[in-house]
Amino acid sequence: MPDGMSVAEPVAMNVARRSRAWSRDAVLLLALALLPTTLGGFWVYGIGVCMANAMAVLSVSFLLRYGGEVSIGHSFFLALGAYTVAILERQAGVSVAIGLPVAALAGVLLGLGFAWPSRKLSGIYLAVATMALALAVPELILQLGPVAGGYEGLYVAKAPLPGIPLDLQRYYLPLVVLAMAVVLLRRFRHSRQGLALLTARDHPRAAEAFGFSRGFARLAAFAISAGIAAIAGALLAFSASTVSPNSYTLWTAIYLLVGSVISLSGLGLVAALVGGAFITLVPQLLAAWGDWVPILYGFALLVVVILGDRPAETLTKLRGRIGGGRHG
C-alpha cells in the first residue's frame, strides 16, 4: 500500500479545479447575459446562433464521452428538432416553448429507433451507419412536401414570451437552455446511470457483471445524445429564425464532429462555446475560401483516424495533456 500523501495532493487539486470551473462558468454566464446591453443586433444574433450551435456540439460530445462512439449523422437529429419547431408553429400556431419539449421527446424516440438496430455496431461501423442518416436528411425534408416548405424552408417567428423583443428572446433562450444543459449534464455525471454508462464505455463486461447490459448502455447514450441534438435543432431554428434543407447536410454533421473534437469533447460551458463558435464561424469562412474545403475534409478524416477505436480515451488523454483536467 502506498502512503496516503501521494494521492491526497491531486485530489485537493481536483477539488480546487472544480470550484474554479464553477466560478469561471458563473462569470462567463453573467457576461453573456449582459452582452445584448452593449452589442449591436448583428452580434446578438450571431452569438445567439453560436450558443444554439454549442448545444449541438454538446450532443456529439455526449455520445463521445458516455458512449465512446463517433457520430457523423447528428445533423439528422438537429433537423428533426428544427423542423419540429417550425412545422408546429406553422401548422398549430404554437411557439418554441411547446416545440422544444416536443422536439426533445421526438429526438429521444428517434434516437432509440436508430440505436436499436445498430446496437451491435461500434467504432467506424457505427460512424458509417450514422452517416447514412445524415445523407438522408435533405431528401427526407423534401419528401415532406409543402408542410416543410421545400427548398425555401420555413420561418420561425413566434415569440414564446409576450412583452419582450423577439430578437432578445432569440438570444436568451439558447443561453438559458445551454446553461441548464451544462448544469444537468454535470449532475448526470454523478448519477447511477452516468456511472453505468462511463463504466460500460470502458469495460462493457464489467458493466454487465454489475447488472447493466451493453445494449442498455448503447441505447441510453445514443437516445440522450439524440435528445440533446434535437433540443439544439429547436434552438437553432428559433435563433436563426429559419429552417431549410441545406442547413442540415452531411457537412453539418462533419462540422459537429470536428467542433466536438476541437472542444476536446468537453461537456462544460467553455468547451461547448468553443465548439459552437467553431461551427458557427468555419462555414462562413469556408464560403469565402472555397479552396479550403478539401483540406477541412482531409482534416476531418484525419481526426476520425486519430480518434481510432477508443475516441473517449484519446480525448481524455488530450484533455489531461492540455491541462483542462477532468472538468466538464
Added chain:
Amino acid sequence: MADALTAEGINLAFGGHRVLTDVSLDFRAGQITGLIGPNGAGKTSLFNCLTGLYQPQQGSIALCGRRIEALPPARRAREGLARSFQHVALCPDLTVAENVMFGRARLGKAGWFDAFLPLPRGRAEAAEARAAAEKVLARLGLSAFSEALPASLPPGTQRMVEIARAIVAEPRVLLLDEPAAGLNAAETRHLTEALRALAAPDLIMVVVEHDMDLIMQVCDRIHVLNFGRRIASGTPAEIRADPEVVRVYLGDPDD
C-alpha cells in the same frame, strides 16, 4: 444443496475442441473455495460459465437451488453474483469512491429524471450509495484513496478497489478471477489477509488463482482441474497430499 453455487455435468467445447468435460462441483456458503489447475486446465472457462460469459453446451448451474445457467451476465448480477476481473476493469474517469458506488448502481430505483434533476429520491439514493462505498473502502483500508483516480494507484490497490466494488452490494457469491495476478509479494500478503477478513457465513467465495501460496493460505476447500476434468477436491492439506495433484503440478519437469 441449499446454500451453495453448484455446477452439474458441465460440458463446454469450442468448435471441436473440448474445454470442459462433465465437470461437477460445488461452492459452499461460508467457505472460500479455490479453483486451480495448470495452464489450459479449463479453470477460466469454468469461471466464465459461472459468470455467464460462456454458455456450456450441457450441464446446469444453480445458486441456492435456483437454475441460472440460461441467464446473461447482467441478470446474474441480480441473482447476487459479483466478480472481479483478472485485468483490472475500473473506469479511469471515475474516482475510486464512484467506481465502488457503481457496484450497487443496479440496486437503485432512481429513474432518468433523478439522473438529471436534483430530486429528493435520487439525492437520498446517491448519499446512501456513497455512504455504503465509504464503509466498504474503510473496511478494506482504502479510505485514503476514495477521491483518487484508479490510474494513480498501484496495481494491488486497484485490485482491492475492484473487490470493494464487488462486495458493496452485499452479493451472495463473490467470484475473484486471479486476484493476485500482477501483484508483488507485499501486495499479495495484504490481499490474503483481506480475503480472509471478507469470509462470512452466508457468502460464497470463489477464487481462481495461479498463486499456490495464496490459495493454500486463503481457501477452505480447493477444486483442482486438469485437461477440462475435475481431478481432486478437498481441504488444502488433502490437496497437498493428493498424489494425482502432486503429479500434475510437480511431476512435470517443465513446471
